[in-house]
Amino acid sequence: xxxxxxxxxxxxxxxxxxxxxxxxxxxxxxxxxxxxxxxxxxxxxxxxxxxxxxxxxxxxxxxxxxxxxxxxxxxxxxxxxxxxxxxxxxxxxxxxxxxxxxxxxxxxxxxxxxxxxxxxxxxxxxxxxxxxxxxxxxxxxxxxxxxxxxxxxxxxxxxxxxxx
Amino acid sequence: xxxxxxxxxxxxxxxxxxxxxxxxxxxxxxxxxxxxxxxxxxxxxxxxxxxxxxxxxxxxxxxxxxxxxxxxxxxxxxxxxxxxxxxxxxxxxxxxxxxxxxxxxxxxxxxxxxxxxxxxxxxxxxxxxxxxxxxxxxxxxxxxxxxxxxxxxxxxxxxxxxxxxxxxxxxxxxxxxxxxxxxxxxxxxxxxxxxxxxxxxxxxxxxxxxxxxxxxxxxxxxxxxxxxxxxxxxxxxxxxxxxxxxxxxxxxxxxxxxxxxxxxxxxxxxxxxxxxxxxxxxxxxxxxxxxxxxxxxxxxxxxxxxxxxxxxxxxxxxxxxxxxxxxxxxxxxxxxxxxxxxxxxxxxxxxxxxxxxxxxx
Numbered sequence: 001x002x003x004x005x006x007x008x009x010x011x012x013x014x015x016x017x018x019x020x021x022x023x024x025x026x027x028x029x030x031x032x033x034x035x036x037x038x039x040x041x042x043x044x045x046x047x048x049x050x051x052x053x054x055x056x057x058x059x060x061x062x063x064x065x066x067x068x069x070x071x072x073x074x075x076x077x078x079x080x081x082x083x084x085x086x087x088x089x090x091x092x093x094x095x096x097x098x099x100x101x102x103x104x105x106x107x108x109x110x111x112x113x114x115x116x117x118x119x120x121x122x123x124x125x126x127x128x129x130x131x132x133x134x135x136x137x138x139x140x141x142x143x144x145x146x147x148x149x150x151x152x153x154x155x156x157x158x159x160x161x162x163x164x
Numbered sequence: 165x166x167x168x169x170x171x172x173x174x175x176x177x178x179x180x181x182x183x184x185x186x187x188x189x190x191x192x193x194x195x196x197x198x199x200x201x202x203x204x205x206x207x208x209x210x211x212x213x214x215x216x217x218x219x220x221x222x223x224x225x226x227x228x229x230x231x232x233x234x235x236x237x238x239x240x241x242x243x244x245x246x247x248x249x250x251x252x253x254x255x256x257x258x259x260x261x262x263x264x265x266x267x268x269x270x271x272x273x274x275x276x277x278x279x280x281x282x283x284x285x286x287x288x289x290x291x292x293x294x295x296x297x298x299x300x301x302x303x304x305x306x307x308x309x310x311x312x313x314x315x316x317x318x319x320x321x322x323x324x325x326x327x328x329x330x331x332x333x334x335x336x337x338x339x340x341x342x343x344x345x346x347x348x349x350x351x352x353x354x355x356x357x358x359x360x361x362x363x364x365x366x367x368x369x370x371x372x373x374x375x376x377x378x379x380x381x382x383x384x385x386x387x388x389x390x391x392x393x394x395x396x397x398x399x400x401x402x403x404x405x406x407x408x409x410x411x412x413x414x415x416x417x418x419x420x421x422x423x424x425x426x427x428x429x430x431x432x433x434x435x436x437x438x439x440x441x442x443x444x445x446x447x448x449x450x451x452x453x454x455x456x457x458x459x460x461x462x463x464x465x466x467x468x469x470x471x472x473x474x475x476x477x478x479x480x481x482x483x484x485x486x487x488x489x490x491x492x493x494x495x496x497x498x499x500x501x502x503x504x505x506x507x508x509x510x511x512x513x514x515x516x517x518x519x520x521x522x523x524x525x
Contacts, residue, residue: 020375022459024472026483044459044470049393051459073375073495094498101524102202108210117213128214129480 001056003065009054010043014070018045018052023067023077025085027111028057031132036060037111039085043067058087068093076100086110167195170506174203178281178510181520185498185513189506197501199494205524212481217243217454220481222313227486228522229310230273233266233302234464235486236315241396242460242473243317243450252445255319256397257438261329262306262314263396263462264427264434268336269298270465271420271427274517275350278417281514282359290346294339301332319447326442329435336428347421360414364500364512367411374496378467378489379423380516383408383415390463401433416515420465453477464489466517488522 021044028038037060044053058064064087068074075094081087083100086107107113121128168189174182182203188196211223221243225236237259244251251259276291299309305324306312314321324332350356366376371384381388382405389405391398406422408415454475462469467489474483493516500512 017372019372021461021468022470022472022485022487024485024487026472026474026485029476029482042472046461046468048388051461053459071375072373073492076491076494096198096200099198099200100202101205102200103205103207108207114213121214126214129212129478129482 001058001062001064003063006054006056007065007067007070010067011070013045013052016047018047018050020044020067020071020073020077021046021051023074023081025081025087025109027085027109027114029111029114029129029131039087039111041081041087062088064089066091066093083107084109172197172509172513176510178277178514179518179520180277181518183513183518183520185501185509187501187506187509192506194501194504194506194509197498199498201520201524203524204521208525209484209486212484214480216479217475217481218317218479220484221315221317224484224486225311225313225315227488227525228519230270230519231266231464231466231469231488231522232310233262233306233312233314234462234469236312237263237396238460238462238469238471238486239473239484240315240317241462242458242471243454243475245458245460246454246456246473246475247317247450247452249318249448249450251319252448254323254439254444255446257434258320258324258446259315260397260401261324261431261434261438262302262312264430265298265301265336267427267465268339268424269295269302270517271424272298274420274465275346275417278511278514281510282356284353284356287346287349294343294346297335297339301335304328305332316447316449318449319445321447323442323444323446326440333432333435336431340425340428343424347424350417350421356417357414360417360511360515361410361412363413363508364504364515365410365412366496366500368409370499371411371496374499375492376467376496377492378463378465379406379416379419380467380489380493380496382406383419384411385409388468390461390468393461396462397434400437401430403430413511413515416517420517453479454481466490466519466522467492486522486525488519488525490516490519490523493518494523 024042026040028035039058041058042053042055066078075092078089078092079096079100082089118131170187172185172187173179174184184200186198187194221236221239224239225232227235272291272295276288279287303309306314366384368385371381371386387405387407406419408419455477457474460471470487472485476482497516
């Protein structure tokens with residue numbers, strides 16, 4: 001990811017009065033060799049009914065700059081991403097040094113951990129999700145995924161005072 | 165003076181659930197607090213790997229025993245959004261009614277816990293006695309007092325007859341009247357004012373900076389409420405978010421206290437506006453498997469909850485994430501704890517209405 005443009009964009013949200021609503025990580029499950037180990041990270045911001053996000057695909061070894069200089073509340077999400085997904089988040093204002101969660105399995109949501117679990121389930125005959133197979137249609141290929149903010153449509157124009 | 169570190173939790177008289185704060189003290193002042201959670205991390209989000217999306221809603225409900233209805237609703241709304249399922253109108257209204265009743269029981273629960281924490285046992289018992297009546301309504305209408313399992317992707321499982329709804333409203337309005345006396349005590353008792361007033365003041369600027377949500381933000385003068393944005397039929401409801409400006413522990417208690425009759429009034433409006441009759445459709449079942457991503461925002465009793473769902477066309481979701489209001493309010497809580505007296509820490513922690521089960525999932 002391009003660090004400086006990303007941080008500048010985040011700071012733009014900060015200056016614009018947006019609230020940090022969520023930082024979410026999701027491991028990319030794919031058969032594509034070039035994408036192995038990737039994690040999609042989404043920074044979501046809310047300002048009243050408005051809801052926007054930034055999405056970056058983080059490859060193994062990539063550094064994820066902390067946005068805590070702009071949004072101090074980011075530290076909880078960033079410590080969580082580091083502990084549960086194994087992401088290399090740098091510069092967190094409150095670095096909990098791996099002490100946030102007490103999970104028996106380290107980095108349980110990393111792509112490799114998910115792959116290992118799913119393959120173990122398949123070997124043991126346990127019904128579970130499966131990893132996409134090379135050559136087969138990718139999961140969800142029939143319809144490109146698009147983020148649609150659900151349950152937060154624009155305020156009804158007919159209702160005075162519905163939004164700030 | 166030498167700095168002292170005192171662990172607050174995981175077991176503490178004011179904590180119904182385990183949370184650890186390492187409090188770093190300078191004499192009796194807290195100068196820093198380091199949170200540790202994970203004592204009840206159950207890996208519910210990981211269960212999407214083994215639980216089909218049609219069943220996952222029942223797991224999501226079990227994130228928390230207080231917000232269970234709204235967790236189930238948020239999951240259903242997310243999948244309905246991805247799968248373009250139109251929910252029958254009566255089912256939407258029933259969801260709204262149950263959501264507001266959830267808010268009533270949650271706030272009564274918290275007011276009781278708050279009273280217990282600052283040593284007002286009698287008030288605690290009054291609040292919890294009233295909450296039992298609300299749980300009775302849940303039991304009668306959904307079959308469950310805590311876990312309701314009434315949400316389906318595409319609607320709700322059970323109807324509530326019009327006559328039963330009228331009886332529920334009458335019962336809630338009686339409860340609102342009985343609650344007036346409790347509210348009067350909360351607002352006027354000098355011992356409560358002494359214990360909570362001016363303690364743990366969160367300014368509006370700090371509430372914004374720490375991304376606080378729900379009553380935590382509203383008690384600091386911020387008019388924020390996800391219900392204002394109109395989804396899930398709230399555009400048809402007349403209400404004004406309860407906002408207080410003091411930002412202290414007392415203001416946070418007062419916001420929740422004032423929201424109880426407001427939610428009962430919202431239930432009244434919903435019963436008046438919903439389509440009447442027996443045998444109306446309650447569910448449109450989805451077809452096939454979901455593909456896509458969505459964010460869903462709801463206003464839970466503790467504030468805005470956010471769900472992220474990613475589906476890949478199989479019967480198992482690829483990712484489910486719940487960002488609960490307590491998770492969002494922890495930075496504000498830590499900010500408040502820094503600089504306060506050690507003796508005020510329990511009340512400050514309690515007045516964010518922490519739900520650790522929600523936070524850890």
